[in-house]
Amino acid sequence: MRELRKGRFRQTCYGMMRWPLALALVACCPLLATAQSPDMFNPSSPDAAEIRELFYLVLAISAIIFLLVGGALAYFIVRFRDPPGAPRDDTEPPQIYGSQPIEIAWTLAPTLIVFVLSLVVIRSVIAMRSDPPEAGVIRVRAVGHQWWWEFEYPDYGFTTANELVIPSSEVDAEKPVYLQLESADVIHSFWIPKLAGKTDLVPGQTNRMRLQADTPGLYEGRCAEYCGTQHARMLIRVNAVEMAEFEKWIENQKRPAVVAPGVEAGRQIFMDQACANCHTIRGEPAVGKFGPDLTHLMSRETIAAGVLENNRENLSDWLADPDHAKPGSRMPNMRLSPTEVKQLVDYLMTLE
Amino acid sequence: MAIAESGQSSASSPLVTQLHGWVTTVDHKRIGIMYILMSFFFMVVGGIEALLIRMQLWVPDNTLIGPDTFNQLFTMHGTTMIFFVVMPMLTGIANYLVPLMIGCRDVAFPRLNALGFWLSLFGGCILYTCYFTGDALYGLGSAPDVGWFAYAPLTSPAYARGGAVDYWILGTSVSGVGALTFAVNLVATILTMRAPGMKLNQVPLFVWMMLIDAWLILVAFPPLTAAQIMLILDRYAGAHFFDPQSGGSALLWQHLFWFFGHPEVYIMVLPAFGIISEIIPVFSRKVIFGYASMAAATAAIGLISLGVWAHHMFTVGLDDRLDAYFSAASFLIAIPTGIKVFNWTATLYGGRLQMRTPMLFALGFLSMFLIGGLTGIMLATVPVDWQVSDSYFLVAHFHYVLFGGSLFALMGGCYYWFPKATGKMLSEKLGLWHFWLLFIGFNLLFGPMHISGILGMPRRVYTYQAGQGWEFWNQVSTVGAFIMGFGILFFFINIAVSLRSGKKAGDDPWDAWTLEWATSSPPPSYNFEQILAVRSRRPLWDLKHPEDPDWKYE
Ligand code: HEM
Ligand SMILES: [Cu+2]
Numbered sequence: 001m002r003e004l005r006k007g008r009f010r011q012t013c014y015g016m017m018r019w020p021l022a023l024a025l026v027a028c029c030p031l032l033a034t035a036q037s038p039d040m041f042n043p044s045s046p047d048a049a050e051i052r053e054l055f056y057l058v059l060a061i062s063a064i065i066f067l068l069v070g071g072a073l074a075y076f077i078v079r080f081r082d083p084p085g086a087p088r089d090d091t092e093p094p095q096i097y098g099s100q101p102i103e104i105a106w107t108l109a110p111t112l113i114v115f116v117l118s119l120v121v122i123r124s125v126i127a128m129r130s131d132p133p134e135a136g137v138i139r140v141r142a143v144g145h146q147w148w149w150e151f152e153y154p155d156y157g158f159t160t161a162n163e164l165v166i167p168s169s170e171v172d173a174e175k176p177v178y179l180q181l182e183s184a185d186v187i188h189s190f191w192i193p194k195l196a197g198k199t200d201l202v203p204g205q206t207n208r209m210r211l212q213a214d215t216p217g218l219y220e221g222r223c224a225e226y227c228g229t230q231h232a233r234m235l236i237r238v239n240a241v242e243m244a245e246f247e248k249w250i251e252n253q254k255r256p257a258v259v260a261p262g263v264e265a266g267r268q269i270f271m272d273q274a275c276a277n278c279h280t281i282r283g284e285p286a287v288g289k290f291g292p293d294l295t296h297l298m299s300r301e302t303i304a305a306g307v308l309e310n311n312r313e314n315l316s317d318w319l320a321d322p323d324h325a326k327p328g329s330r331m332p333n334m335r336l337s338p339t340e341v342k343q344l345v346d347y348l349m350t351l352e
Numbered sequence: 353m354a355i356a357e358s359g360q361s362s363a364s365s366p367l368v369t370q371l372h373g374w375v376t377t378v379d380h381k382r383i384g385i386m387y388i389l390m391s392f393f394f395m396v397v398g399g400i401e402a403l404l405i406r407m408q409l410w411v412p413d414n415t416l417i418g419p420d421t422f423n424q425l426f427t428m429h430g431t432t433m434i435f436f437v438v439m440p441m442l443t444g445i446a447n448y449l450v451p452l453m454i455g456c457r458d459v460a461f462p463r464l465n466a467l468g469f470w471l472s473l474f475g476g477c478i479l480y481t482c483y484f485t486g487d488a489l490y491g492l493g494s495a496p497d498v499g500w501f502a503y504a505p506l507t508s509p510a511y512a513r514g515g516a517v518d519y520w521i522l523g524t525s526v527s528g529v530g531a532l533t534f535a536v537n538l539v540a541t542i543l544t545m546r547a548p549g550m551k552l553n554q555v556p557l558f559v560w561m562m563l564i565d566a567w568l569i570l571v572a573f574p575p576l577t578a579a580q581i582m583l584i585l586d587r588y589a590g591a592h593f594f595d596p597q598s599g600g601s602a603l604l605w606q607h608l609f610w611f612f613g614h615p616e617v618y619i620m621v622l623p624a625f626g627i628i629s630e631i632i633p634v635f636s637r638k639v640i641f642g643y644a645s646m647a648a649a650t651a652a653i654g655l656i657s658l659g660v661w662a663h664h665m666f667t668v669g670l671d672d673r674l675d676a677y678f679s680a681a682s683f684l685i686a687i688p689t690g691i692k693v694f695n696w697t698a699t700l701y702g703g704r705l706q707m708r709t710p711m712l713f714a715l716g717f718l719s720m721f722l723i724g725g726l727t728g729i730m731l732a733t734v735p736v737d738w739q740v741s742d743s744y745f746l747v748a749h750f751h752y753v754l755f756g757g758s759l760f761a762l763m764g765g766c767y768y769w770f771p772k773a774t775g776k777m778l779s780e781k782l783g784l785w786h787f788w789l790l791f792i793g794f795n796l797l798f799g800p801m802h803i804s805g806i807l808g809m810p811r812r813v814y815t816y817q818a819g820q821g822w823e824f825w826n827q828v829s830t831v832g833a834f835i836m837g838f839g840i841l842f843f844f845i846n847i848a849v850s851l852r853s854g855k856k857a858g859d860d861p862w863d864a865w866t867l868e869w870a871t872s873s874p875p876p877s878y879n880f881e882q883i884l885a886v887r888s889r890r891p892l893w894d895l896k897h898p899e900d901p902d903w904k905y906e
Contacts, residue, residue, distance in 0.1 A: 037807040037808055037820050038807070038808035038820065039806055040739045040740075040808070041806060051738065054735050055733075055736050058729060058733050062727070062730065066726055069697060073700070073715070073718060076700040077705060077715065080701070080702065081705045082704050082705055082706050092704075092897070094702060095905075096639070096641060097641075097642075097643070097905055097906075098642035098643065099642075103642050103695075106691065110690045114680075114683040114684060114687060117683055118676075118680040120733075121679050122680075124734075124735050125675055125679075126672060129672055181669075186503075186505050186511055187602060189742060191742075191808075193739060197735060197738020197739045198738055199738070200667045200668045202668055202669065207668075221808070222810050222813075224667075224742045224810045225503075226812040228511065229419050229497075231812060232812075232813035232815050232816065233815075327418060327419055327420070328419060328420065
């Protein structure tokens with residue numbers, strides 16, 4: 001009986017270090033398979049790529065330490081385990097009180113690693129936080145709200161929401177965008193893992209961040225600092241497009257809204273109801289600042305900060321009851337009749 | 353004997369007398385046990401909260417738990433685990449053991465000690481009364497939902513209406529005062545009441561680490577209390593400490609909070625270090641390797657941990673030079689921590705390892721703390737932190753340190769000293785179930801979180817969208833959480849069964865070397881019939897090996 005139990009102990013000891021190792025191995029396979037994730041291991045900008053290299057560096061150092069210490073641990077456990085089945089031996093093993101040379105050695109080794117790492121960190125922090133060049137850069141003022149994003153292009157004089165459009169870098173020219181990060185209420189954090197690390201938006205302070213996309217495409221991200229009820233649904237979409245397309249987009253956004261024929265009823269409801277108090281439609285009497293700018297609403301793919309696809313059905317649901325799609329949303333339920341909803345949506349759908 | 357025990361523990365006395373005895377006690381051992389029971393209670397509560405969190409994250413766009421409830425759950429879970437599980441458990445174990453280990457009859461201020469316990473418990477009760485205050489059924493939906501670090505301005509009157517945040521402030525600050533009384537008491541006890549002949553560099557390492565621990569509590573908790581008072585003034589007296597719109601600063605809260613919060617991490621983990629430093633030698637049958645460097649490393653950790661708080665703030669836009677300093681200082685902690693890990697490992701060398709449950713927990717601690725420590729180095733690398741902080745990678749990291757590290761070791765301590773406190777052994781068989789379910793469940797739960805974090809999943813989200821590659825990892829985590837839940841069930845079953853019908857322990861069941869084993873199990877209320885003269889770090893070794901005593905080498 002006693003022997004049996006000791007046998008099990010032996011197995012448990014072997015198992016001990018196997019677990020983390022096996023886990024690490026299992027972990028590696030699907031990592032490769034999930035390239036569609038917004039992950040930091042498939043970077044698409046120089047900064048994100050540099051962070052990945054740094055990550056690999058510390059990962060390698062950690063792995064070596066893990067293998068050394070974990071290996072020693074595992075080896076000692078197996079080697080010096082009380083032999084199973086052997087009669088209990090009452091003499092004590094030799095007592096080792098310490099060893100100055102060894103202790104000094106394993107104090108100096110980590111000191112060296114730490115010193116080198118610190119230098120590496122200082123170098124890359126300075127590189128990544130460099131000042132924007134004087135001229136010719138694209139600036140965007142990004143403001144975090146509970147729970148959506150405002151993006152103002154001050155040099156072009158318009159504002160949009162939730163979907164940031166930037167030029168992608170071309171073959172020979174880097175096109176970084178400089179973000180000026182602010183908050184309208186609580187702390188948020190701007191995080192597009194493939195493009196850069198996160199930077200917080202702190203009320204009462206302006207932070208800066210460089211954003212660059214090597215290739216055209218849609219880059220997803222999220223608010224990364226807990227900011228209240230719908231923190232989970234504060235998505236960011238960065239659309240990197242080629243320069244020509246970017247310029248076309250800019251031209252369209254600069255235009256004020258055009259009043260289309262046949263939607264006067266919806267337009268009236270918008271201006272009379274509380275909508276206009278919170279939303280802006282440029283060229284119209286709606287100049288509210290509390291909610292997203294709706295001037296070119298239909299140029300966006302999503303509504304409610306990336307949560308719903310932007311189409312007639314979702315727009316109708318949203319107007320009928322914002323709380324349904326996004327409980328706690330700061331947009332009030334306007335208690336509109338179904339006809340009013342329909343007329344409003346008809347109007348909104350013309351904001352292209 | 354008769355005098356000391358009168359009115360306390362005669363078996364025939366009715367329940368009321370018994371209860372009265374416990375409620376009015378000033379005996380450090382009973383207070384210690386009450387702390388531990390309190391911790392068990394809140395462990396169940398916080399554990400259920402955690403399981404609910406994991407259930408909600410089982411599939412994308414889950415509607416099981418709404419956003420508000422979820423946000424309350426993680427706030428209450430974090431607050432509970434830190435202030436009302438780990439803190440009381442370490443306080444309880446230290447309260448029970450330190451006087452026994454240094455061979456004295458009680459702590460320096462027994463009544464203050466009792467006050468400390470009741471304040472801690474009272475704090476927990478205040479926090480949880482929030483559940484009885486809302487308008488909804490049983491007040492559900494009225495707990496604080498601001499995260500355990502309660503960042504301003506989310507906690508300012510403009511964004512946190514109602515009383516929930518006030519319950520958080522009151523509950524944690526009252527228990528914080530309790531922690532302060534404990535710390536004062538412990539420092540005084542260790543410095544002034546050691547057995548005759550016991551020098552400070554001869555106390556058991558657990559005592560050393562608790563001394564540093566208590567000192568850290570004394571430095572770290574007052575700033576928290578101050579910050580909490582400022583927040584109350586903001587909320588009720590129209591002050592604007594943390595309100596940027598009126599000249600206050602949102603980051604001030606973070607500085608004050610993390611000046612407490614970072615040392616708090618070490619406050620939670622130093623007792624674990626201490627416990628490991630007692631268990632590993634005894635179950636390896638060897639003296640600890642490098643006693644002096646262990647103690648020195650602890651002191652160094654204590655000091656450095658006071659100067660690294662802003663590594664929780666690398667993303668808030670501090671000056672580059674500040675980031676660089678806080679990064680380097682954080683790396684620095686790796687050196688003394690490394691020394692400790694090396695010393696523990698070296699103690700195993702050439703020993704005769706007895707794989708009993710306390711030892712399994714100690715080795716489990718070592719392997720998981722190793723992982724948590726290494727991911728800590730990654731987080732201290734500022735640009736890497738910009739990517740992984742506030743993601744699930746961070747959640748994984750701090751659970752490896754706090755759960756795999758701190759709580760595992762504390763549980764190991766429960767196995768090690770249970771025979772001393774109750775006179776009964778815990779069942780090895782149930783202990784094995786407890787350990788392995790916990791260990792496997794733990795790694796399944798928190799291992800995959802490293803990956804979901806790297807894949808871009810932020811923490812504190814009540815739901816996520818499909819198609820991000822996160823489902824699989826979340827499901828593994830949830831399965832792990834339930835396996836671990838079962839593991840903890842075995843812990844409580846083990847305690848119940850062993851109390852009833854456990855093997856008799858005897859005074860010194862592990863053949864150990866420190867003074868607490870030199871008295872009966874459980875010890876009488878005055879601790880020792882007679883206090884041994886102490887000449888070395890292992891007084892019982894000297895007694896058992898008169899031919900080769902320790903003091904020859906020290
Ligand atoms: C049954 C075991 C546990 C499980 C399943 C668990 C699970 C979790 C999960 C999933 C979160 C993340 C919630 C989120 O960020 O959205 C979390 C947060 C947290 N956990 Fe645990 N945990 C467990 C035990 C512990 C223990 C033992 C401690 C402390 C020693 C702890 C401390 C924390 C803290 C401080 C937070 C952060 C809360 C916040 O974000 O405000 N947990 N836990
Ligand atoms: Cu946010």
